[in-house]
Amino acid sequence: MGDVFSNLGLGFGVVFQFVQWTPAFLGGTSIPIPVNILLCLIGALVGTLVGVLPGIGTIATVAMLLPITFGLPPVGALIMLAGIYYGAQYGGSTTSILVNIPGEAGSVVTALDGFQMAKQGRAGPALAIAAIGSFFAGCVATVLIAVLGAPLTKLALAFGPAEYFSLMVLGLIFAVVLAKGSVLKAIAMIVLGLLLSMVGSDIETGASRMAFNIPELADGLGFATLAMGLFGFAEIIRNLDAGGESDRQLVQNKVSGLMPTAKDLKDSAPAIGRGTVLGSILGILPGGGAVIASFAAYTLEKKISKTPQKFGRGAIQGVAAPESANNAAAQTSFIPLLTLGIPPNAVMALMVGAMTIHGIVPGPQVMQKQPDLVWGMIASMWVGNLMLLIINLPLVGIWVRLLRVPYRLMFPSIVIFCSIGIYSVNNAPTDVIIAGIFGLIGYWLIKHDFEPAPLLLGMVLGPLMEENLRRALLISRGDWSVFVTRPVSAVLMAIAAALLVLTVLPALRKKRDEVFVESEN
Amino acid sequence: MNATPGQAPVKSIMPKWVRNEQDFVGGIAMMAIAAFALWASSDLQGMRGFSFGAGTAPRMFATLLLILGAGITAVGIFTEGQHLAKYHWRGPFFVTLAILSFSQTIRSMGMIFAAMTSFLIAACGSAETKWVETIIVGACLTAFCALLFPYALGLPLQLLPTFMIR
Numbered sequence: 001m002g003d004v005f006s007n008l009g010l011g012f013g014v015v016f017q018f019v020q021w022t023p024a025f026l027g028g029t030s031i032p033i034p035v036n037i038l039l040c041l042i043g044a045l046v047g048t049l050v051g052v053l054p055g056i057g058t059i060a061t062v063a064m065l066l067p068i069t070f071g072l073p074p075v076g077a078l079i080m081l082a083g084i085y086y087g088a089q090y091g092g093s094t095t096s097i098l099v100n101i102p103g104e105a106g107s108v109v110t111a112l113d114g115f116q117m118a119k120q121g122r123a124g125p126a127l128a129i130a131a132i133g134s135f136f137a138g139c140v141a142t143v144l145i146a147v148l149g150a151p152l153t154k155l156a157l158a159f160g161p162a163e164y165f166s167l168m169v170l171g172l173i174f175a176v177v178l179a180k181g182s183v184l185k186a187i188a189m190i191v192l193g194l195l196l197s198m199v200g201s202d203i204e205t206g207a208s209r210m211a212f213n214i215p216e217l218a219d220g221l222g223f224a225t226l227a228m229g230l231f232g233f234a235e236i237i238r239n240l241d242a243g244g245e246s247d248r249q250l251v252q253n254k255v256s257g258l259m260p261t262a263k264d265l266k267d268s269a270p271a272i273g274r275g276t277v278l279g280s281i282l283g284i285l286p287g288g289g290a291v292i293a294s295f296a297a298y299t300l301e302k303k304i305s306k307t308p309q310k311f312g313r314g315a316i317q318g319v320a321a322p323e324s325a326n327n328a329a330a331q332t333s334f335i336p337l338l339t340l341g342i343p344p345n346a347v348m349a350l351m352v353g354a355m356t357i358h359g360i361v362p363g364p365q366v367m368q369k370q371p372d373l374v375w376g377m378i379a380s381m382w383v384g385n386l387m388l389l390i391i392n393l394p395l396v397g398i399w400v401r402l403l404r405v406p407y408r409l410m411f412p413s414i415v416i417f418c419s420i421g422i423y424s425v426n427n428a429p430t431d432v433i434i435a436g437i438f439g440l441i442g443y444w445l446i447k448h449d450f451e452p453a454p455l456l457l458g459m460v461l462g463p464l465m466e467e468n469l470r471r472a473l474l475i476s477r478g479d480w481s482v483f484v485t486r487p488v489s490a491v492l493m494a495i496a497a498a499l500l501v502l503t504v505l506p507a508l509r510k511k512r513d514e515v516f517v518e519s520e521n
Numbered sequence: 522m523n524a525t526p527g528q529a530p531v532k533s534i535m536p537k538w539v540r541n542e543q544d545f546v547g548g549i550a551m552m553a554i555a556a557f558a559l560w561a562s563s564d565l566q567g568m569r570g571f572s573f574g575a576g577t578a579p580r581m582f583a584t585l586l587l588i589l590g591a592g593i594t595a596v597g598i599f600t601e602g603q604h605l606a607k608y609h610w611r612g613p614f615f616v617t618l619a620i621l622s623f624s625q626t627i628r629s630m631g632m633i634f635a636a637m638t639s640f641l642i643a644a645c646g647s648a649e650t651k652w653v654e655t656i657i658v659g660a661c662l663t664a665f666c667a668l669l670f671p672y673a674l675g676l677p678l679q680l681l682p683t684f685m686i687r
């Protein structure tokens with residue numbers, strides 16, 4: 001337990017670090033500036049700002065804002081990115097409550113009761129409860145990360161290449177199981193991501209692979225480039241298709257009376273608690289952590305409620321539970337990333353991309369070699385949550401006004417912003433073109449019901465998987481059975497196989513049933 | 522969206538035995554990508570004894586994708602599903618054009634020109650664009666980016682055209 005406190009202490013030390021700033025115009029007087037807190041604040045603000053814009057999900061927000069963190073030192077950049085992530089999540093729930101357009105899948109269920117509350121003129125309490133629930137969940141999740149961090153890292157350090165490979169297979173299978181839509185298509189997307197990650201030079205032999213002598217491809221496809229193409233550009237193009245303006249029913253009532261009543265608080269307190277527990281557990285699992293968590297929390301609340309008929313008509317529990325679960329899951333999903341170096345979802349994959357750009361290879365080694373980085377980030381999560389609570393409630397008025405920005409002005413702005421961002425990574429015009437191509441590919445994928453998120457996961461895990469597979473087979477002298485003879489690896493593989501079978505079976509049955517129905521007609 | 526007798530023949534370019542056009546085309550595309558990757562990595566070294574060559578992993582993943590693509594195609598043949606999605610050309614076309622224009626002008630003409638032109642090109646992608654407000658917003662955004670990226674973030678971006686700097 002002492003470890004946890006000293007680690008958290010170290011983390012808060014990093015977050016509350018002051019840097020002496022000596023501007024020339026003050027003639028040598030230096031002012032202490034809490035840089036990391038400021039970065040966290042800016043990240044949370046900007047994240048909310050972009051996350052509030054309708055039609056831009058969390059992944060797109062984080063992808064779009066990646067370049068603005070490149071110029072910072074690694075600790076500051078990661079703290080800011082984490083802030084952007086929570087901000088974007090919070091922005092997503094704001095839009096679902098106020099306009100019934102969930103910015104991302106995780107806040108779909110929030111829209112059910114949140115928007116009804118807003119229609120009844122109770123948008124203020126809904127937003128406040130969402131923020132309070134998120135903050136509580138954030139506090140619990142931060143402690144959980146701190147407690148689980150060290151032991152999981154020890155476990156991870158005992159892993160050999162075979163165990164690592166099996167763990168990654170399990171992670172990817174989880175992502176498939178929890179993804180919506182066709183299992184085959186989700187696996188295909190992961191494999192496509194793995195394949196794309198092979199472009200560039202081979203780590204061991206240095207041979208150029210599938211680069212076609214294009215100098216920009218020699219180092220591989222840029223992760224930020226791909227992410228911004230697949231999520232930034234593709235989303236714009238898709239939204240243009242849908243006619244971005246058509247179905248926006250903004251709540252016209254003025255948002256007044258922010259504070260929830262005592263009854264609201266009493267009603268939602270147990271829901272927040274249950275949501276937090278559920279979210280914390282589900283967040284650690286790879287796959288669509290936050291999304292599943294909010295759905296599960298809403299369903300649970302509805303099941304155990306004495307008045308289930310109120311759900312969907314503005315029940316405050318229907319906002320409190322999914323929002324808490326959502327936020328708890330968003331934070332605990334950092335656990336596999338920080339301890340094992342394996343991103344459990346697409347946003348975490350983006351974090352890996354950002355870390356790689358700063359020269360950090362995520363994994364158990366980071367926890368040992370750069371404890372200030374990891375613990376600073378963990379402490380900043382708590383600070384970030386606190387800031388969201390403090391700044392966002394007074395700023396609701398501004399967010400509402402932002403929602404009125406018409407899409408016809410928003411989308412060219414995003415195109416420009418993304419283009420400049422991509423260009424600024426390497427000062428390479430070719431990167432912008434590559435992102436454009438991936439924008440079109442992403443549009444095509446969405447049109448054909450392929451989800452681009454697993455692709456990103458495959459892209460990040462590709463090099464890691466290849467490396468560990470190679471090493472495992474080298475150690476076992478080419479014996480493939482190493483994955484099932486080493487006990488830990490065997491267990492992981494068995495879970496993966498069982499999960500896959502479980503997912504495929506009902507789907508098969510359903511499809512078969514459809515065929516049977518067809519043939520009878 | 523089900524292929525009811527009344528709807529099925531409507532401008533479907535697919536043969537009749539394809540019942541889920543979306544998956545059928547999607548699967549074929551995946552197979553095509555896999556085949557391309559197999560061809561592109563064919564010149565790389567394979568296994569040497571029990572150690573991987575540079576080409577082993579790419580070919581492994583490509584083969585896997587080929588199998589999965591075949592599976593998706595099979596799903597497209599044997600299950601009922603949706604018709605091919607409709608594409609709109611206007612949005613994708615102008616957004617792509619804007620991106621291309623940006624990448625071609627950023628080096629020689631500087632950020633201000635590149636951003637402003639591609640903003641205007643992208644704006645053509647929507648039928649709802651009103652030109653006066655678009656130009657005003659475009660100018661404001663360009664000014665904002667011109668301050669944000671080189672000054673606030675310290676990224677080395679050239680703002681003005683090369684001929685004006687010289």
